[in-house]
Amino acid sequence: MAGSPAYAVDLTAMIAATMLPFVSFLTILIATRGRPRLSAGLSIGSVTISLACSIALLALHFHLAAPIEFSTRLLASGGLDIPFGFLLDRLNLLMIAIVSAICFLVQVYSLGYMAGDPGFSRYYGFMSLFTWAMMSLALSASLLQLYFFWELVGLSSYLLIGFWYEKFSATQAGKKAFVMTRAGDAAFFIGLLLLFVHTGDLSIAHLDSRSALSGVSPSFLTLSALLIFGGIVGKSAQFPLMTWLPDAMEGPTPVSALLHSATMVAAGVYLFARLFPFFSMSSVAMTVFLAIGTISMLLASTMAIVSRDIKKVWAYSTISQLGFMIMALGAGGYFAGVFHLTTHAGFKALLFLCSGVFIHRYETNDIYELSRFGARRMVIPTVSIVLGAAALSGLPPLSGYFSKEAIMGSLAAMHNPLWLAAGLAGVFLTAYYSFRVIFILLFPRAEGAASPPPQEAGITAGGHAAHESGYRAMAWPLIILSAVSVIFGFFKTSFKDFIGGGAAAGGAAGMEPSWLHIAPLALALAGVGLAWVEFGRKGAKQIGFVDRMPVLSRLFAERWYIDRFYGLVVEFVIDRGISRLCSQNDRKVIDGSIDGICEGTVESGWVVAFLQTGMIQYRLLAILGVLALLLLCFYF
């Protein structure tokens, strides 16, 4: 198929979109570390080309009928044939567009945010690494290739979270993120190998065709689906591997916006969507996924209610929204899940970037402090953050409203009304916690008088100027993303056509009862209202209802003690338990016995040597004795 010119164009575009960031990554790390401006230029240049290629591909193949696959054999070793290539269908056309667009915006934004950081070049190097890995992940033709880049995405996440490596908490968070996602990935890897061993082919197109797996036993299918889902749980920070994501907020804010909200964590959901036909072959697995999505969504929402750290609120909200997506997909709502993925990428990136502006300016993450410092005076971010929060809460006419509605639609199609109830509760909580933040930010309740913008004196003139120019670089992405959040929802229908045509399995959608249009909206409004009562209105004490219940608030603040539990497991079971046991065994038993044998040999040497020092006649006796013994042997 490589002959026709159209394919050649596609291939070139895809290679350019994926490989250029890699080239820039290598160049930055090897050659241009000492020149921050050049590095940033390289990185942004490459991501611009990626974006252009992605959009070109999207435009070219907007009415793509059948997936296009390019593959070459990367590795063939007896009995094992690992193809490597590109798969192009509507889903990943969409994905690469989202990824490259947000990468582009965030990298531009970072010009301002990261200005003056000593690791500026390194930052852009890692950003390029991420872009490469994420774009390649989206375009992967086989599950193994996807895993390959899946891990690399994890690597860039590790490096970027721990970017400020002199901060202990940052490095700790990076390590935690890597290890926890790795735990999920181990399951993914096992599932992948299992699948390979039984089917002999990991090509995504192959796995998604029902005919290919018809001969495989259902229980096996369920098992491998569950294992692969383990990877999704890790990457998308679902229950029970959810706690790394809030910690990951230790990284620079643009990183949180890019990796830990819009794209990388969405890779899990993307994988779900990618293998949707495969997963949907096992109804048991789908139910499990649905349950996990629901649990994560609710738990994370409760955590978000009590957090004072603005980034952490958005982080919890990310988990919760990802939970929504998983729920949607688990309920068979392919379109709803992917649609929410898209809209969420936009408004969540927006939220983070806005918060980043505040944090960059006031150097604190605490909502109350930000509010007291007068964050609301920065107009563009404030407007944008309100828009973003509204989109997150699912208020019309913003994009979030449409995608939430779609999700509720697919949940409603389930037999068990419990899922829908949980979803609706989630909608309420989402609206509540997002507007809690907004109202706190908008209506400062200073203990004293309105405090002046702080630290004005502390910032030198040059630094201030840098902030100002940086502010402009940071503002544009906000405006673009806000616009997207506002407009995108109206393209629901065409989006549905685009996506729905792309996937073979549409899932259940359609017969939605009319009250479904109203219920989510009503609940979202109720959430906003409660937030208004507690935080917004004049005289409100800005104490949430949960805060009045110490037990509950403690439980939520401690993240339901999940983290504590893992800490204990790692410390007591692994570190002080098995690992210590093994070390002791190594030193005492194995080394001990070897050393013991050696010492015994030397000791016996002393004995033997001592026997040689006696009187001469003992030796004569020994000669006689041994001869006599040997002769005796003869008679036996």
Next chain:
Amino acid sequence: MIAPFSHVLVVAGILFALGAFCAVTRRNLIMIVLGIEIMLNAAAIAFVGGSLHLDNLDGQTFVLFILAVAATEVSVGLAIIVYAFRRTGSFDPADFNLLR
């Protein structure tokens, strides 16, 4: 009457054992040498007996040489032992324990 060869061997064996006993038990260097001489003589008896038994002269030749060698042995041995006695004043084998 002619003693059977096995009796000769038994006598030689007993003599050998006596010599060995002497060499092993007596705490005097000279007596050890004497014990060894007795062992040599036991061998000589066995040789003579064998020679007669087989009607072969090799055994007799052996005895002649054993006598000569035994004489050499005594001279070399006594030379060393006496020299040692002059230095240490002792014939007790237990006193020679420098080497360890």
Next chain:
Amino acid sequence: MHMEPATFPFLSAILLSCVVGMLTIMVIPEERHVLIKQVSIFFSGVCLLLTLYVFFAFNRSLGGLQFVEQVSWIPTLGISYFNAVDGFSLPNLLLTGIVFFTGVLTMWELNTRVKEYFALYFLLVTGVFGLFMSMDLFFIFVWYDVSLFPMYLLIAIWGTTRKEYGAMKLTLYLLAGSALILPAIIFLWAKSGLNTFSFVSLMHPGMFSPADQKFAFLLLFLGFGILAAVWPMHTWSPDGHVAAPHGVSMVHAGVLMKIGSFGVLRVAIMLCPLGWIYWAKSMAVLAVIGIIYGALVGLRQTDLKYVIGYSSVSHMGVVGLGLSTVTVAGLNGAVFQMFAHGIMTALLFSSVGYIYDRTHTKLIPELGGLSRIMPVASAFFILAALAGVGLPGLANFWGELLVFLAAFKVYPLFGVIGVVTLVITALFMLRVVQKTFYGPANARFAGLPDVSPWLGTPRIILAAVLLILGLYPSLLFNVIRTASVPFMNGLPR
């Protein structure tokens, strides 16, 4: 088996350049350090170039034995000087060339007893090269021992922590291994009745009875297994790593441990395939214990080199698991993993060496914040640690992938355990990285120079190899396959 005679004795030329290098070093006066080092670099460079030539000139479509050189040595016992490379030995040969060269470069700053060091180092490597290219059991044993005994002096004289203990332990352990190998080799020779030690003549299915194969395989596996740090015969390896000077640690972990696994493959498996099949399950159990045990013990170590040492135990367990699967994929993965692990540990030790030479400590609690002080030097270590974690894009991933894949087919449970251990490996590797390189810069080490391009050369080479193979593994797999596929096809079932 196809045999392609050599037009020019390249393999002997490799050995000869080592020996000539050693002799040249021995005649240079001790005081002329720089000259000695330059000569060492020259001769090791020649070796590297020759191995590279052999590697790329190896005909991948033909396979079999190539560059064959054979000279009768002791005809009465059927011993011949028989050198050749096949798909199994070629990667190891290249590995030796690379580690040898980079090991010489790493020791550029040595200034005590330089002459003796490099002379012994060359002798050591001569043995390693010889072992990988030899096709005669007698010579395999000779080279095996030649590559071991310089270790004692190298560690005991130039080493660091508990060096005499480590050196003695290592030497005795490994010689104990050879105590099992030599009888087994002679046993095979005697049982064949052909009066030949030639590997090619002995490697015929049905040459040895099943009972003989089981017996000989056990001896050979235990003997070579000691060198491959098979659990529970592994404790010499961390102690030895820690005690050895950096260049020697590189060769030791990078190449010497491969001799063990290579010996298991070449001698034990290829000559006693029935024994292999019989013992495979036990091998797998030991290997899996090694994988998880190494990682768990590594978790508690506070000495950088101990950490690497125990991670090596774990990684060599992966090799062992691959060898025990009795599949093509397993063999391929194991040989690939040998190569990848060799390069990776060489890189780790080389980096630790640089750091130790500056800070004079390799205790993790005393270090910290090195990334701020020497970012490039740290980056190399971190890269290697990531390779050790099995990150895609770096060479180790492919080896582990194939091994676990093969293990899943044969021993699903062991495969699961192996994969789960990757998480623990990640935990302890990243912990080390965090504690050593991250955090606020340590005032004690402020002002220490970062690695200069010249001193960084060995690490650049090693890192580049890791990366190239991580992205283009076929470079190696194409070679390994030429040996593994025919071998497995010829296996009696």
Next chain:
Amino acid sequence: MNWITEGPEIFYFGASLWFLLLTFAAPQKPVSNGGRRREYLSAILLASVGILVCLASVRAEGWLFIRAYSVDLFSQVFKTLLSLGLFLIVSLCGSISDIDERRHNEFYFLLFSCTLALMLLVSADHLLSIYLSLELSSYSLYILVALRKRRALGLEAGIKYFLTGSFAAAVMLFGMALLYSSCGTAYLPDMAKVLPGLISRPTVIMGLLFTLGGFFFKLAVFPFHSWAPDAYQGASNQVAGYIATASKVAAIAVVLRVLASAGHGSAYLVHVLVILSVVSMTLGNLAAIVQKDLKRLLAFSTTAHSGYVLIALLVLDPAGYSAAIFYALALLVMKFTVFMVIVELAPDGRNLQIEELAGLHKRSPIMALALLVALFSLAGIPPTVGFTGKFLIFTAAIQKGYVALVIIAMINVVISLYYYLLVIKAAYLLEPAEALPPLLVSFPKKLLAGFSIVGIVVAGFFPYWLIQIANAAVLPLFGGR
């Protein structure tokens, strides 16, 4: 009769006579340095000519004394080795300060006559000639040991050596009497014909065992080894070197000859040899671990090496015997090299403690290297002659099915490596308490050391020529005539 056949014996007889005459002519007062030098030069000249004579007669064949004495390739090869051993040891006697100056002529006389006796021994084909030459060599050695200037050590060693030796000789003699009377002959070739039929008789077994005991004494095999540590420690360094090299070579030869004639067909004898071999090497190696005195350590290692040699002998076939011959050569070279280093390091003739080796690598790199190579060779590490010798022994043993025995031997090799490494550690690792001056090694000694190193390595790596000689030398024992 062709004179060349007995050339070596006649030559060495003449040489010892020459020194005997010199003892009468020697002045009674202490001689000047020149006098000592002259004796040394004449000794080394005679010893080197002796090698040539042996080489010239290497192809000779013949009999003497109504076949009690046979000259064949086997004996001639061993004679060449013995002459080589003597030459090497004499070359170490340049500054022999541990023997009274007035006794130098006697010293050389005894050395040459002992060599003569050993040469007779390797050719002896009759129990009587074996006995006589054995005793002759033993008496020379007793006196050589006792001749040391450090009298307390020398005399004690002499007494112990003498008593154990005479005791063993008496045992051997009794055994010979039993053998003779059972077989009806004292010719080894004739005994070889009768013995297989009689081998299960108690008297024959007893006789064989006792007879071998005498040879095992020479070889320092358990339980006849107990003199070795004391004799090595008590004798002067050169004499200890002589016992360790030339005397061992001859002992291997005579055991070989006797076993080749007598050993076939007795499983019991093989078992005894297996037991003795295992116990010898284990015991020797264990005891050597804890020694502080280098010579005493070497004595115990000698016992261990005798254990290895016994493995070669007990397979009772040509491959084993030729391996034993090869190993004899290997032992000669290796042990000599170590003693050369000892002599160089202790010019005043004292006993060398292991820790005194400290700093050797700095004081004299070539001597340190020679010691290193020799010890690794003793430990059996390739590519040295010691390894090749062990390899030949093990191939012979495994071909006969003694796999377990070989594994035990290999484990012993590992144990032995431990104490060799301790010595190497002392030479290469330890630094002396106070700085010692560099060792002044004369050029000939350097040359000798160089030759030893090259010899050990080359003979180990290119052994084929030597193996062929060893194979050829074995042939006469198996009806080569």
